[in-house]
Amino acid sequence: MAILELRDLTKRFGETVAVDRFTLSVEKGEFVSLLGPSGCGKTTTLQMIAGFETPTGGSIALNGRDLSKVPARARGLGIVFQTYALFPHMTVEENVGFGLEMRKVPADERKRRIAATLDLVHLSHLATRYPRQMSGGQRQRVALARALVIEPELLLLDEPLSNLDAKLREEMQLELRRIQQEAGVTTLLVTHDQSEAMALSDRIAVMQGGRLIQEATPFEAYDRPTNGFVSSFLGKSNAIDAHLEAGGAGTTQLRCGDIRLDAPASSHGPGAVLVSLRPERIEFCGAGEGIVSGTVVERVFLGDQWLFKVKTGLGELLVVRRNSGRREPEVGETVHLSWQAEHLRLLEAGSAA
Amino acid sequence: MIRNGLLAKLFSLVFAAFMLAPLVVVVGVAFTPEGFLEFPPSGISLRWFQAILDNPDFIDAAIVSLQLGAASATIATAICIPAGLAIGGGRFAGRDALQALFLSPLTVPTVVLGIAFLRFLSMMGLNGTFGGLVFCHVVIIVPFVLRLVLASVTGLDPSIARAATSLGADGWTVFRRITLPAIIPGVVGGWVLAFITSFDELTVTVFIVNPATTTLPVKLFSHITQTTDPLVASVSTVAILFTVALMLIVDRIYGLDRLLIGEGTR
Numbered sequence: 001m002a003i004l005e006l007r008d009l010t011k012r013f014g015e016t017v018a019v020d021r022f023t024l025s026v027e028k029g030e031f032v033s034l035l036g037p038s039g040c041g042k043t044t045t046l047q048m049i050a051g052f053e054t055p056t057g058g059s060i061a062l063n064g065r066d067l068s069k070v071p072a073r074a075r076g077l078g079i080v081f082q083t084y085a086l087f088p089h090m091t092v093e094e095n096v097g098f099g100l101e102m103r104k105v106p107a108d109e110r111k112r113r114i115a116a117t118l119d120l121v122h123l124s125h126l127a128t129r130y131p132r133q134m135s136g137g138q139r140q141r142v143a144l145a146r147a148l149v150i151e152p153e154l155l156l157l158d159e160p161l162s163n164l165d166a167k168l169r170e171e172m173q174l175e176l177r178r179i180q181q182e183a184g185v186t187t188l189l190v191t192h193d194q195s196e197a198m199a200l201s202d203r204i205a206v207m208q209g210g211r212l213i214q215e216a217t218p219f220e221a222y223d224r225p226t227n228g229f230v231s232s233f234l235g236k237s238n239a240i241d242a243h244l245e246a247g248g249a250g251t252t253q254l255r256c257g258d259i260r261l262d263a264p265a266s267s268h269g270p271g272a273v274l275v276s277l278r279p280e281r282i283e284f285c286g287a288g289e290g291i292v293s294g295t296v297v298e299r300v301f302l303g304d305q306w307l308f309k310v311k312t313g314l315g316e317l318l319v320v321r322r323n324s325g326r327r328e329p330e331v332g333e334t335v336h337l338s339w340q341a342e343h344l345r346l347l348e349a350g351s352a353a
Numbered sequence: 354m355i356r357n358g359l360l361a362k363l364f365s366l367v368f369a370a371f372m373l374a375p376l377v378v379v380v381g382v383a384f385t386p387e388g389f390l391e392f393p394p395s396g397i398s399l400r401w402f403q404a405i406l407d408n409p410d411f412i413d414a415a416i417v418s419l420q421l422g423a424a425s426a427t428i429a430t431a432i433c434i435p436a437g438l439a440i441g442g443g444r445f446a447g448r449d450a451l452q453a454l455f456l457s458p459l460t461v462p463t464v465v466l467g468i469a470f471l472r473f474l475s476m477m478g479l480n481g482t483f484g485g486l487v488f489c490h491v492v493i494i495v496p497f498v499l500r501l502v503l504a505s506v507t508g509l510d511p512s513i514a515r516a517a518t519s520l521g522a523d524g525w526t527v528f529r530r531i532t533l534p535a536i537i538p539g540v541v542g543g544w545v546l547a548f549i550t551s552f553d554e555l556t557v558t559v560f561i562v563n564p565a566t567t568t569l570p571v572k573l574f575s576h577i578t579q580t581t582d583p584l585v586a587s588v589s590t591v592a593i594l595f596t597v598a599l600m601l602i603v604d605r606i607y608g609l610d611r612l613l614i615g616e617g618t619r
Contacts, residue, residue, distance in 0.1 A: 052515055072518045079519045085512035089534040098530075102521035150520065 003028050003186045004049070004154055009058035011044050011210075018044040020210035021058065026154070026188060031180055033189040033197035036207035037233070042190045045207075046158055049188070051075050063153055078147030078185070082159040084139045086131040092118070092142050093127045099150040117149040120179060137168050144176070148183050155180070157189040161196055173199045194234045198222065206230050228351035231276040238282075238317050240275040244268055244346065254344075259292060259313050262341040272349035279307070279318040281343040284329065290336025292317075296329050310335060376593060382586040390583055401587035411588055414572035418552050421483070421568060425490035426498075426547035430540060432491070433498040437539075438532065440499075441506030452499075459496045466493065467560035474561055481563030489561060490551045497550055498543035505539025538607050545603050549596060 002025040011019040019041040026032045034042040047053040049060055051072030060067045067075060087095050093114055100110045118124045121141040131139055140160060147155055160176070161169045177200055180187050191197050197204050198218040206213045206221065206229070214221055214230045225231035228239060242256040244263060254261040254275060261275075287293075294312030306328050308319040317337065321328060329335050357365070378392050385391045386398035405411055433455075439445070440452050458466065470489045471480070479485035509532070517531045533540070555570040562571050569592065573585050 050515075050519060052518075072515075073521050073523060075519070076521070077519060079516065081512040081516060083510050083512050085510055085516040087513060087517070087531055087535070089537075098517065098522075099520035102526070146516075146520070 001028055002026060003030075003063055004188065005059075005061040005064075006045070006049070007059045007061075009045065009048060009060060010056050011041070011048060011053060012056045017210050019048070019055075022207075022210070022212055023058075024205055024212065024215065026186055028186055029184055030203065031177075031187045031189065031201050032203045032205060033191055033201040034205050034207055035191055035194060035197040035233070037192055040207040041210035042192075042207050043158065044210075046156055046188070046190045049154075050077060050079055050156055076150065076152055078150060078152035078155040080140075080143045080147050080155070080157045080160045082162060084131075084143040084163075086139055086142055086146075088131055091128050091130055092123065092134075092145075095131070095142055096146045096149050099146065103150065113149055117145045120148070120182060121145045121175075136164050137172060140164065140172060141175075144179060148179070148185065152185065155185045155187040157187060157191075159191055159193075160189070162191075162193065169196070176200060198234065204234075206233065225276065225345060225347065228274045228276065228347045231345065231347065236279050236318055236320070238277045238279060240277065240314050241349065242273055242275045244270050244273050246270060256314055261291065261344070264341045264344050264346065266346045268346045274347040274349050274351055276345040276347055277317075277339060277343060279320040282317065282319045282337050282339050284319070284321070285336050285338045287336055289338055291338045293334060293336045296331050296333050296335055299328070299331050308335075310337065312337065379586050379589045380593065382583050383590040385583050385586075388582060390581055390586065401583045402591075404582075404584050405587055405591065408584065410567075411569070411572060411584075414567045414569045415588075415592075417483075417566055418569040421486055421490060422548040422552040424487045425494060425551045426544045428487065429491045429495045429498045429547050430502075430544045433495060433502045433543060434533070434536075434540060437499055437502030437506050437536075441503045441509075442511065455499050456496045458492050463493075463556040467557040470557060471560040480561065481566055483566050485561060486558065486566055486568075489557060490554060493554060493557060494547035494550045497546045501539045501543035501546060502536065503539075505536035509535055541603065541607055545599065549599070552592075552596075 004024075004026040006022055006024045009019055009022040010017070022041070022045060024032070034045060036042045044053060048055050049067075051067070051070065055068070062075065062077075087098065090098070096114045096117060097110050100113060105113070114127075115124065118127055121144055123138065123141050123145065126134065126138060131142065134142070140163075143160070157176075161172050164172060173196060180200075189197065189200060198221075201218055203215065204218055204221050205215045208229050214226045216224070221230060222234045225234065231237045232239060240256055242254040242261070245253050245255055252263040252266075252270075254263045254273070256275075292312045292314055294310040294317070296308055297311045297316065298307075298309035300307040301323075303323065305323050306321045308321070308329070310317050310319055319337065381392050381394055382390050383401055384397050384399070385394035386396045386400055387394075436451070436455060440448055440455075466489075470485075470492075474480040474482075474485045474489070477485075479488070513531055513535065514527050517527045522530065553570060554568075555574060558568050559571050559574065562568060567575075569588070573588060577585055
């Protein structure tokens with residue numbers, strides 16, 4: 001059963017449309033991400049769900065209950081803000097207990113629930129600290145505990161990890177997933193960080209210009225993007241403009257300038273298409289076996305992998321190779337590239353970001 | 354830590370000496386055993402402190418000043434908390450105009466204000482009354498309070514009020530439990546600054562007092578124009594001690610740096 005149902009949700013600020021007929025449903029216990037670049041309307045959507053912005057049109061239902069007449073304080077949602085928004089003059093315990101206090105939970109039960117939630121986020125030893133005495137990661141956990149302790153029907157996370165440094169962010173991703181699953185709470189995450197969305201979510205809703213572009217599992221969105229924007233926004237991708245044409249004997253071919261490529265099976269009709277090819281699906285091969293050849297113009301060592309930029313007849317292609325300890329081509333060297341036709345994704349022409 | 358050069362240290366020292374020298378002279382003069390203003394004093398005597406007690410006029414004036422300072426600082430603070438939250442917290446039509454209005458008393462010469470208040474209070478039939486004095490002092494000190502409250506409000510993360518709302522707090526609870534405690538350093542700082550400004554105010558006040566509501570600065574001023582005995586010095590010394598004590602207490606509780614530099618609360 002859907003906990004959260006957004007139907008044709010729309011928000012206009014004067015002339016600009018921030019959110020445009022956005023429809024999404026979130027199932028019980030699910031972790032869904034709203035992913036998109038800044039200004040795509042994801043934060044406005046979250047604000048409307050939270051009750052801090054009034055929708056111009058459409059509806060929001062929580063557990064079948066229409067939220068349009070419910071004020072923000074009565075919605076009972078747990079919200080983790082980007083800045084954490086901890087109350088600076090209260091200790092960790094007081095911060096976490098605030099929601100319970102507002103719900104008039106008796107003191108002894110309050111104490112028990114604060115302790116249990118602090119235990120869940122591994123902060124029991126810091127219960128009497130003030131926020132200013134804590135690190136960013138610890139504050140983040142307090143914010144999470146404060147939102148979870150009220151046992152919300154829905155947890156809203158607004159860019160919760162963006163204020164942490166890279167290493168801590170990765171740790172907190174795993175932590176966040178563990179806590180979400182242990183608490184079993186339905187969660188909606190708003191983020192511009194595609195790796196965060198992929199690592200955490202059961203489902204990703206990619207937004208662009210206020211609209212929902214694709215809704216899929218992280219694997220599907222990455223591997224089978226329906227749109228050039230999704231393919232370039234999730235991970236790295238090579239986008240090639242091409243023309244789909246009928247080849248001999250019922251097959252189809254891609255023409256890209258003078259180069260002809262085998263096309264994958266697809267439902268696309270003949271005409272202009274955008275071809276997307278993931279850099280890690282391209283391989284280096286011997287002179288005779290390559291589909292295209294080119295010159296290495298850039299080479300970046302990333303530790304566990306190498307990133308190459310190769311100038312070819314198809315334009316500059318990114319190639320990613322796992323670092324297996326072998327010698328890799330150097331800048332200026334000629335290389336031959338090959339891939340399997342099934343790894344090509346044919347997308348609507350002009351749909352790239 | 355920024356390390357200051359020798360020249361910078363010397364400058365700070367000279368500057369501090371320049372600021373403090375008049376106070377040292379006043380305090381020195383207050384302890385003279387003689388009947389005239391003498392510095393350095395030829396001996397140490399509490400004679401002129403004793404004299405304060407024999408001049409109930411001064412004590413009455415001090416009481417008026419304390420009451421006036423407390424009343425006007427409190428009223429000004431009560432006005433400036435909502436004003437500061439509105440001006441610092443959101444955008445609305447007339448926001449800049451409102452801020453300019455509240456800060457405008459700073460830009461009008463105090464003598465002009467004094468004459469204007471005199472006319473105004475006469476018209477309202479409030480001339481020389483305590484209520485009239487409070488009204489005028491509130492107008493004069495509002496800019497000081499507003500500046501400090503605004504500094505606190507702009508340092509405030511607007512999400513914390515939203516966080517409290519999302520946890521079930523209504524508007525009044527958010528204000529009482531979250532917003533007000535978060536800006537309290539600015540509020541207390543503003544009150545203290547307002548109190549001291551009111552306690553010290555002479556130029557405007559001299560136009561609008563009558564003998565029953567004479568404040569301490571006005572009393573000192575009129576005393577000096579008639580006689581020049583060290584009584585003014587001893588009264589001033591007591592006032593200095595009182596101010597220093599007030600500052601020390603506030604510093605202990607909230608930290609003066611935080612209040613006056615307006616570093617905010619985070």
